[in-house]
Amino acid sequence: MPNVVAILNPKGGCGKTTLAAHLARALHLKGQTVLLADADAQGSARDWHTAGDGKAGFPVIGLDRPTLDRDLISLGAPYQWVFIDGAAKLEKMSAAAVKAADLVLIPIQPSPLDIWACDPLVEMIQARQKVTDGTPAAAFVITRSKKGTLLAREVADAIKIYGFPILQGAIYDRTIFARSMADGSTAMDDEPAGPAAWEIHHLLKQIQEAFDV
Numbered sequence: 532m533p534n535v536v537a538i539l540n541p542k543g544g545c546g547k548t549t550l551a552a553h554l555a556r557a558l559h560l561k562g563q564t565v566l567l568a569d570a571d572a573q574g575s576a577r578d579w580h581t582a583g584d585g586k587a588g589f590p591v592i593g594l595d596r597p598t599l600d601r602d603l604i605s606l607g608a609p610y611q612w613v614f615i616d617g618a619a620k621l622e623k624m625s626a627a628a629v630k631a632a633d634l635v636l637i638p639i640q641p642s643p644l645d646i647w648a649c650d651p652l653v654e655m656i657q658a659r660q661k662v663t664d665g666t667p668a669a670a671f672v673i674t675r676s677k678k679g680t681l682l683a684r685e686v687a688d689a690i691k692i693y694g695f696p697i698l699q700g701a702i703y704d705r706t707i708f709a710r711s712m713a714d715g716s717t718a719m720d721d722e723p724a725g726p727a728a729w730e731i732h733h734l735l736k737q738i739q740e741a742f743d744v
């Protein structure tokens with residue numbers, strides 16, 4: 532059975548695809564088997580994979596349909612990890628992704644508007660947790676953090692109402708994330724010793740710990 536991580540937030544452009552591709556690639560570089568399921572009809576994860584001509588080294592499949600939780604039971608079975616890159620807007624696909632997931636990561640930019648925008652997603656996850664005895668687990672990841680946005684402590688305070696933890700560290704707004712994605716690569720490939728790669732590894736360590744692997 533794979534560890535299934537869904538990256539969801541109805542807020543467009545908060546960094547879901549960037550985070551999904553980077554975490555999946557980081558696990559692949561560690562020798563783990565990974566499937567990235569693109570649940571967004573925009574197909575950004577698939578575009579990224581195509582731009583790199585498959586050099587990511589793991590498959591990216593389009594699964595932008597509300598049956599994705601059932602489809603992933605067989606499609607995901609051969610892999611150690613399955614990542615689901617969610618769509619902007621809370622669609623039926625999001626509910627299916629919440630059902631399929633062991634862990635939902637919610638990338639969130641440190642601004643009040645973005646924090647409020649996750650309300651419906653949080654409600655959807657909590658409703659699911661009630662009928663499944665707490666599955667999926669959920670955690671926030673601060674993304675695209677930059678000078679002039681809220682401080683980590685202010686964000687933590689604002690998010691506290693939702694009752695989900697925030698992973699330690701943040702993804703900063705760095706050109707390397709966007710630049711590397713443009714040619715189907717990642718920050719770990721293009722600047723393996725840089726701060727962006729470090730941020731991904733720091734988050735990944737916590738995700739692996741959450742799965743006890």
Ligand SMILES: Nc1ncnc2c1ncn2[C@@H]1O[C@H](COP(=O)(O)OP(=O)(O)OP(=O)(O)O)[C@@H](O)[C@H]1O
Nearest residue numbers: 543544545546547548549619675703704705708709
């Ligand atoms: N940490 C980052 N630093 C700099 N640029 C970033 C970062 N994360 C994402 N971006 C850029 O922001 C834009 C949106 O990112 P991305 O596509 O990952 O977000 P998304 O949440 O998947 O968007 P959508 O909701 O449209 O699917 C892209 O141009 C991407 O290159």
Ligand SMILES: [Mg+2]
Nearest residue numbers: 547548571575
């Ligand atoms: Mg996306």
